[in-house]
Amino acid sequence: MTRSDAVRSATLVDRLGAVRTDWTLDEVRELFALPFSDLIYHAQRVHRLYFDPNQVQISTLLSIKTGACPEDCSYCSQSIRFETGLKSEPLMDLGDVMEKARAAKANGATRFCMGAAYRSPKPKQLAQIVEMIKGVRAMGMETCVTLGMLTPEQAHQLKDAGLDYYNHNLDTSESHYKKVITTRTYQDRLDTLEAVRNAGINVCCGGILGLGEKEQDRAELLHTLATLPQHPDSVPINQLMQVPGTPLYGAEKPDGLDFVRVIAVARLLMPKAHVRLSAGRSGMSDETQALAFLAGANSIFYGDKLLTTENPEEDKDRQLFAKLGITPEPLAEQSAPTCSRPADQHQHALAN
Numbered sequence: 001m002t003r004s005d006a007v008r009s010a011t012l013v014d015r016l017g018a019v020r021t022d023w024t025l026d027e028v029r030e031l032f033a034l035p036f037s038d039l040i041y042h043a044q045r046v047h048r049l050y051f052d053p054n055q056v057q058i059s060t061l062l063s064i065k066t067g068a069c070p071e072d073c074s075y076c077s078q079s080i081r082f083e084t085g086l087k088s089e090p091l092m093d094l095g096d097v098m099e100k101a102r103a104a105k106a107n108g109a110t111r112f113c114m115g116a117a118y119r120s121p122k123p124k125q126l127a128q129i130v131e132m133i134k135g136v137r138a139m140g141m142e143t144c145v146t147l148g149m150l151t152p153e154q155a156h157q158l159k160d161a162g163l164d165y166y167n168h169n170l171d172t173s174e175s176h177y178k179k180v181i182t183t184r185t186y187q188d189r190l191d192t193l194e195a196v197r198n199a200g201i202n203v204c205c206g207g208i209l210g211l212g213e214k215e216q217d218r219a220e221l222l223h224t225l226a227t228l229p230q231h232p233d234s235v236p237i238n239q240l241m242q243v244p245g246t247p248l249y250g251a252e253k254p255d256g257l258d259f260v261r262v263i264a265v266a267r268l269l270m271p272k273a274h275v276r277l278s279a280g281r282s283g284m285s286d287e288t289q290a291l292a293f294l295a296g297a298n299s300i301f302y303g304d305k306l307l308t309t310e311n312p313e314e315d316k317d318r319q320l321f322a323k324l325g326i327t328p329e330p331l332a333e334q335s336a337p338t339c340s341r342p343a344d345q346h347q348h349a350l351a352n
Contacts, residue, residue, distance in 0.1 A: 055328070057299040240280065
């Protein structure tokens with residue numbers, strides 16, 4: 001390393017912890033190139049500036065409409081273009097969704113996420129989902145939906161219903177994206193994020209590892225997220241859950257330490273965001289998950305199913321939390337939904 005390189009690296013480290021949207025791609029690459037122990041140290045240090053390091057936010061995800069999606073996302077079991085054996089199911093009834101939400105709250109979830117396999121929702125579908133949002137909020141839980149692309153008008157309709165978070169992932173870098181999906185452009189995704197942000201809804205946006213991407217693509221993805229006009233409030237980092245019948249079945253799986261490295265860099269780039277250890281946990285050891293939490297992950301999906309792919313069972317999560325001394329993060333008082341008196345297929349959520 002030259003003297004100028006050393007000075008630049010020291011300057012970068014000194015700035016870690018500041019909330020910035022002016023990151024350069026070279027800076028992101030520098031973070032990826034840090035020795036692993038240094039990277040984890042800085043990620044944990046920055047994490048402690050904004051969060052309790054022993055608390056994890058818990059969300060539950062429910063597929064409210066399954067399969068028959070017209071998109072061609074190469075990893076998704078819900079695409080109508082691939083023979084995956086998945087049975088399509090129509091939009092769930094309001095009462096059934098409320099029953100699932102009550103169960104999620106009883107199991108400790110503070111946010112209830114609803115995913116529907118749409119390219120974009122139609123007016124009648126959106127009207128039904130609006131009632132689901134209102135019902136979940138009335139239980140005193142945060143709400144999140146992932147429904148595909150939205151117009152600005154639809155985003156405002158969801159905001160008026162009280163929606164807290166909208167999930168719409170970028171999946172990978174813009175340069176690698178066209179190798180994974182052709183029916184929706186990268187700009188389409190950015191436009192939906194803009195509509196959601198302008199409507200005043202919190203953005204949930206991240207990506208998937210294991211799509212055949214290189215480390216450069218991972219750096220570009222995180223750079224795009226960290227240079228949005230406002231950082232996503234929640235950043236899910238997913239490991240591809242391979243589904244037989246999809247084009248990416250059999251793709252090379254990401255190394256566990258590489259996965260943790262992405263978590264750590266995301267934490268440094270977006271220090272106030274919740275970084276979610278999302279899909280793929282069922283294939284991770286306790287040790288890998290522990291490293292991810294140490295690297296700054298502080299949110300998980302809780303329950304035995306993520307849309308159409310498996311997730312660790314609640315009891316296993318409780319056992320891991322007990323080993324690590326982790327407790328669920330309480331619902332923040334300032335963002336808690338108004339709670340009235342008594343009166344959460346995951347790959348598609350990754351795509352949305």
